[in-house]
Amino acid sequence: MALSWLFGLLVLIAVAGFFAGRSKSVASAGGDARGLHSRPNYYGWHVALNALVPALLLLVLWLLIQPFVLNRAVMPMLSSVDVNDRGTMSLVLSDVRRVAEGIDIAITEGAISPDEARDIQADVMDVRARLAEVGVALGSDVSIETLSAAQRYRALAYTGTSVMTILVLIVSLVGGVIAYRLVRPDFRSRNVVEFGVRMLLLSAASIAILTTVGIVLSLVFNTVEFFRLYPATDFFFGLNWAPSFSGRGGASELGILPLLWGTLYISVVALAVAVPIGLFSAIYLSEYATKRVRSIVKPMIEVLAGIPTIVYGLFALLTVGPVLVSAFGEGGVLGVSWMGGGTAVMTAGLVMGIMLIPFVSSLSDDIINAVPQSMRDGSLGLGATRSETVRQVVLPAALPGIVGAILLAASRAIGETMIVVLGAGAAARLSMNPFDAMTTITAKIVSQLTGDADFSSPEALVAFSLGMTLFVITLGLNVFALWIVRRYREQYE
Amino acid sequence: MDDLRLIERAVDMNETKISANGVQVYYGDNHAIKDVNVEIADKTVTAFIGPSGCGKSTFLRCLNRMNDTISVARVEGDIRIDGEDIYDKRVDPVQLRAKVGMVFQKPNPFPKSIYDNVAYGPKIHGLARNKAELDEIVERALRRAALWNEAKDRLQEPGTGLSGGQQQRLCIARAVATEPEVLLMDEPCSALDPIATAQVEELIDELRQSYSVVIVTHSMQQAARVSQMTAFFHLGNLVEYDETGTIFTNPSDPRTESYISGRIG
Numbered sequence: 001m002a003l004s005w006l007f008g009l010l011v012l013i014a015v016a017g018f019f020a021g022r023s024k025s026v027a028s029a030g031g032d033a034r035g036l037h038s039r040p041n042y043y044g045w046h047v048a049l050n051a052l053v054p055a056l057l058l059l060v061l062w063l064l065i066q067p068f069v070l071n072r073a074v075m076p077m078l079s080s081v082d083v084n085d086r087g088t089m090s091l092v093l094s095d096v097r098r099v100a101e102g103i104d105i106a107i108t109e110g111a112i113s114p115d116e117a118r119d120i121q122a123d124v125m126d127v128r129a130r131l132a133e134v135g136v137a138l139g140s141d142v143s144i145e146t147l148s149a150a151q152r153y154r155a156l157a158y159t160g161t162s163v164m165t166i167l168v169l170i171v172s173l174v175g176g177v178i179a180y181r182l183v184r185p186d187f188r189s190r191n192v193v194e195f196g197v198r199m200l201l202l203s204a205a206s207i208a209i210l211t212t213v214g215i216v217l218s219l220v221f222n223t224v225e226f227f228r229l230y231p232a233t234d235f236f237f238g239l240n241w242a243p244s245f246s247g248r249g250g251a252s253e254l255g256i257l258p259l260l261w262g263t264l265y266i267s268v269v270a271l272a273v274a275v276p277i278g279l280f281s282a283i284y285l286s287e288y289a290t291k292r293v294r295s296i297v298k299p300m301i302e303v304l305a306g307i308p309t310i311v312y313g314l315f316a317l318l319t320v321g322p323v324l325v326s327a328f329g330e331g332g333v334l335g336v337s338w339m340g341g342g343t344a345v346m347t348a349g350l351v352m353g354i355m356l357i358p359f360v361s362s363l364s365d366d367i368i369n370a371v372p373q374s375m376r377d378g379s380l381g382l383g384a385t386r387s388e389t390v391r392q393v394v395l396p397a398a399l400p401g402i403v404g405a406i407l408l409a410a411s412r413a414i415g416e417t418m419i420v421v422l423g424a425g426a427a428a429r430l431s432m433n434p435f436d437a438m439t440t441i442t443a444k445i446v447s448q449l450t451g452d453a454d455f456s457s458p459e460a461l462v463a464f465s466l467g468m469t470l471f472v473i474t475l476g477l478n479v480f481a482l483w484i485v486r487r488y489r490e491q492y493e
Numbered sequence: 494m495d496d497l498r499l500i501e502r503a504v505d506m507n508e509t510k511i512s513a514n515g516v517q518v519y520y521g522d523n524h525a526i527k528d529v530n531v532e533i534a535d536k537t538v539t540a541f542i543g544p545s546g547c548g549k550s551t552f553l554r555c556l557n558r559m560n561d562t563i564s565v566a567r568v569e570g571d572i573r574i575d576g577e578d579i580y581d582k583r584v585d586p587v588q589l590r591a592k593v594g595m596v597f598q599k600p601n602p603f604p605k606s607i608y609d610n611v612a613y614g615p616k617i618h619g620l621a622r623n624k625a626e627l628d629e630i631v632e633r634a635l636r637r638a639a640l641w642n643e644a645k646d647r648l649q650e651p652g653t654g655l656s657g658g659q660q661q662r663l664c665i666a667r668a669v670a671t672e673p674e675v676l677l678m679d680e681p682c683s684a685l686d687p688i689a690t691a692q693v694e695e696l697i698d699e700l701r702q703s704y705s706v707v708i709v710t711h712s713m714q715q716a717a718r719v720s721q722m723t724a725f726f727h728l729g730n731l732v733e734y735d736e737t738g739t740i741f742t743n744p745s746d747p748r749t750e751s752y753i754s755g756r757i758g
Contacts, residue, residue, distance in 0.1 A: 290564065374601035378664065380562060382614040382671055383591030392613070397604045 006165055010055055010172050014048040017176040021047030021183050029185045038190035046189040049196050051176030055168045062164045067097075070156050074149045092146065095138070099127065099150035100157065102136035109134050219471060222464035230254060230458040235465060241428035243448065243459045254462045256469060258428040262438035263470075266349045266424060267413035269434060273353025274413075275406055278360025285361070286368040287390050298365070305358040309418040316351040316423030317342065324350075328435050339435035341425070346434045348423035352416055359409045367401030368394060400484050407481035411474040417442040441466050510535040510675060510705040511556060516570035518551055518560065525551045527729040529570075533722070538697060538706045540720035540737065542713060544752065547726040549709045553677050556707065557593035558586040574675065591618050594673035598680040600660030602652030602667075607644050610652040610663055611635060614671035630670055638666035639696055658689020665696060676700060678708040682715065694719050713753060717741050725749045 022044035029035035036043070071093050078092055106112040111134045127142040142150075183189070227235070230252075238255020281301060285294050321342025328346075330337035339346075371394050379389040395402070417440075425437025426447065448463040455461065511533040518526035526548045533539050541549035551560070558579060560566040572579050579589055591614070602610050611631045614620075621627035631648075635641040640662045644655075652663050661681060668676060678697070682690040697719050700706055710716050716723050717737060724734040725748075733740060733749045744750045 372601070374597055374599055375603060377559065377562070377595075377597060378601040378603065378667075379613070381557065381559060381590055381595035381597070382617070382667065383587055383589075384613075384617050385587050388617050392617075393603050 006059070006168060009169065010052060010059075013169075013172050013176055014052040017047035017051040017180065018044035021045075021180055024180065024183045025185070025189075028183065036185050037188050038193075042189040042193050043183050043187070045193045045196075047176055047179040047183070049193065050179035051172050053196070054175050055172035058171050059164070059168050062160075062168075066157070066160050066164070070153055070160070073156055074153050077149045077152060078145060080145060096146055096149045096153055098136065098138060099131070099142055099146060100153040102131040102134070102138070103150065103154060105136060106131060106134045216471070219464055219468045222461055223468045226458060226461035226465045229461065235462070239430060241444070243462070252459055254458065256441070256466065258430050259439065259441045259444050259466070260469075261430050262345070262424065262428065263414055263440040263442070265345050265434070265438060266352065266420060266440060267410060269345060269349025270352035270356055270413045270416075271406065271410055273350055274356035274360050274409055277353075278357045278409075279364055279402065281357070282361040282364035282368055283390055283395075286365050287386065287394065298362075301358050301361055303358075304355070305362070307355075309355065309416060310422075312351050312355050313418040313422030316347050316419055320351055321347045321423065324435070338433060341437060343423060343425035343437045344435045345424060345438050348420050349434070351423055352413055352419050355416070355419065356409045356413060359412060360405055363405035363408065364398070364402050367398045367405065370401070371397045400487060404481040404485035407477050407484070411477040411481070414477070415442060415470065415474055416440075417446060421446065441470050445470075508535055509533070510574065511707075512573050513552075513555075514571040516552065516555060516568065516572060518548070518555060518569075519567045520551075520563070521565045525729055526555070529731040531724060531731060531734055533705060533707060535705045536701060536703070537722055538701050538708060538720040539722040539724065540716035541707065541709045541724050541726060542711075542716045542752075543726035543732075545711070548729040549724075549726045550679050552726070553679055553707060553709050556675070556677055557590045557595055559590075559595065561586050591671055592673055593675040593677060594668035594671060595677045596661070596664050596668050596679065596681050599684050600657060600664050602655070602660050602663050604651065604653060606649045607635075607652045607655070607663060608648040611666050611670050614667060618671060620670075620672065634666040634670035637669050637696075637699070638662045639692060640666055656689075658685050658692060661685055661689065661693060662696065665693070665700075669700070673704065675705045675707065678706065680709050680711060683711060690715070713741070725752060727752070 022040045025036055025040045025043035026033055033040050074096060075089070075093070078089070078096075103112065103117050107114055107117055111130065127147060128138045131138060235254055235256055237257065238253055239257055240253040240255050241258045242253040244252045281297075285298055289297065321344070324344065324347055325332065325339050325342050327333050328336055329339040329341075332339070375393050375397055376389055379393045380386075384392070420440045420443045424439055424443070426439050426443065427437045428439050428444065429436065431438065445463045445466050448460060448466075509532045511531075513529060513531045513533075516526055516529045517524070529552060541553060543549050554560045555568055555572060556574075556579075558568075560568055568580060574589075574593065578584070603613065605613070608631055611634050612621075612627055615627060615630050621630055632641060632645075635644055640659060643659060644663070652660065655663060661684070665681070681697075682693050685693065694715065697706055697708065701721075708716075708719065720737045722734070723737040723740040725732045725740065725744075725746075727748055733744060733746045735745075740749060741753060744753060
């Protein structure tokens with residue numbers, strides 16, 4: 001039975017349980033719902049949830065565990081593969097799965113009859129060609145060993161799925177019946193349903209947390225793997241970034257410092273653009289602008305935040321870079337030849353700064369607005385001008401929040417990729433000249449993992465430790481920013 | 494009414510400090526103040542009383558043009574301080590507010606140290622030539638606000654760390670430090686407990702020596718205790734304006750009498 005059918009059946013049982021539970025509750029109270037502890041719908045939900053939730057949990061668990069069990073079961077049949085060679089083993093196992101699935105597809109499409117499928121012999125029939133006819137492409141010809149493993153895999157999977165279907169349905173029915181029998185006027189079904197709702201919300205919240213943990217773990221394992229192949233001191237203190245993809249290995253120099261320098265340099269330029277402009281526009285919007293102007297200008301600034309960064313990257317590549325070259329490049333207007341090409345720290349920094357303006361201005365605007373009006377009144381009442389009030393009372397009061405906003409913008413700048421790829425170039429170098437091309441951690445992560453990456457070489461694994469470093473830096477910045485913002489919030493509550 | 498000691502009240506009518514003629518205030522379409530005429534004397538405490546929403550705070554805010562900061566508010570009529578029209582085009586509201594200080598309903602110390610709170614006004618108006626002079630101004634203001642003894646050892650601590658009553662006295666010290674000629678107080682005791690209220694009231698009585706004080710209050714007892722002149726506002730009209738003793742013992746308007754005796758408001 002297909003999974004969707006099973007699922008549909010479960011929902012049907014639940015719906016039936018809902019109505020059965022509801023009508024039983026009303027009947028048990030003698031037709032008067034006021035005699036019940038909870039409203040009749042809660043009794044219905046109680047039965048439906050009991051029929052659905054345990055069965056679904058079993059279904060999910062089974063689907064997660066079955067592939068592992070099946071892999072273990074067919075592994076001994078693949079005697080030609082060394083059990084300890086995990087890479088090859090997983091490749092062969094995925095081949096087995098593909099053949100098994102392919103045969104299933106072929107049967108449903110009628111290309112092979114079930115009887116035929118049961119006694120396929122690799123030496124008699126060209127399995128690869130037959131499967132290709134139904135759209136299943138295999139990388140190599142199917143060996144006898146793989147085919148027999150696939151046949152065994154199919155048989156086990158069939159048994160497993162049948163057992164699962166039956167068990168899930170039994171669990172669903174049993175759950176529903178138990179819940180149905182519990183329905184009595186004094187049964188507290190509302191509390192049970194509320195508990196269920198709480199668990200549902202809790203699980204939604206924990207999925208986000210678990211995903212974060214998963215991301216961190218995947219980074220950590222690969223980072224540890226990288227440091228086994230490449231010394232950590234060379235990574236953190238190396239002044240050169242020169243990965244070699246020759247495949248011989250050992251010749252690469254993977255020092256993070258040039259990348260970190262590029263990242264920080266570009267971020268600083270970006271913040272130097274975004275912070276004054278963003279802050280001043282926030283002050284204008286919250287302190288000086290009339291309602292009308294504010295209602296037009298604020299959304300327009302926030303539109304900037306919605307532009308995809310790749311578009312900013314194109315802007316850097318096609319407009320800002322050439323303009324800068326015409327001013328600072330060889331034969332430029334200013335007569336200095338500081339700039340070799342359109343891609344430079346300055347190009348990426350300026351454009352990234354423009355991208356960050358709405359972050360700084362929108363957050364600062366909220367924070368400045370949160371400063372109580374009584375502060376402004378107090379200052380104006382003493383004969384201070386508006387700008388004195390802003391400078392000496394409003395901004396100091398809002399400062400912690402503004403610092404938080406700037407730090408959040410900084411962590412955006414550090415994590416930004418597309419603008420850097422298009423605007424800053426790909427050369428990793430330690431230079432003070434802001435018109436030199438440089439590159440960042442994020443851009444190098446992309447370039448290390450694109451193309452034919454061998455995930456056991458330090459050249460590819462370095463991407464994970466770069467990512468980990470970036471993660472730690474931005475996490476630290478965010479935590480610090482949130483801590484500052486929270487401290488500030490407490491002041492006015 | 495004996496406890497109000499009305500008989501002992503010395504009302505020596507000084508020369509007029511503020512005179513308002515035909516003042517109208519609109520908040521958008523809402524006519525908040527209707528044709529108010531009032532003469533406020535120098536070195537006197539004048540109380541504005543009346544039920545909530547009667548316009549007494551609005552009128553108070555006209556006197557130092559704080560209503561300018563509200564974009565929908567519109568003021569008509571003639572308000573003169575020392576014979577000078579404060580709504581004249583040549584008058585800078587910033588300078589006016591330095592002359593007419595204001596204390597607000599809720600204590601609103603700046604998020605700065607106690608010292609900087611008091612020094613704020615003198616600094617922006619350049620009242621002190623050097624640090625020593627500024628120190629002196631701060632000390633004098635804190636002494637006048639009866640806060641010096643409590644605050645002298647913690648001048649560098651944040652003003653927000655003081656208790657509610659201390660904060661309000663800090664705000665009064667802040668207003669006094671700029672050497673205003675008129676002090677406007679918008680329900681300065683409504684957020685304070687009885688002890689702090691008593692301290693602030695005592696302070697108001699002392700401030701009368703040098704300033705014209707105008708106080709808005711919800712508490713009729715407070716008006717009776719601290720003021721020499723009382724104005725009763727009702728629905729945007731100035732109903733009655735007279736010596737405090739007269740207002741509380743022998744009001745001429747039936748609405749004033751109803752309010753005083755607790756029938757309206």
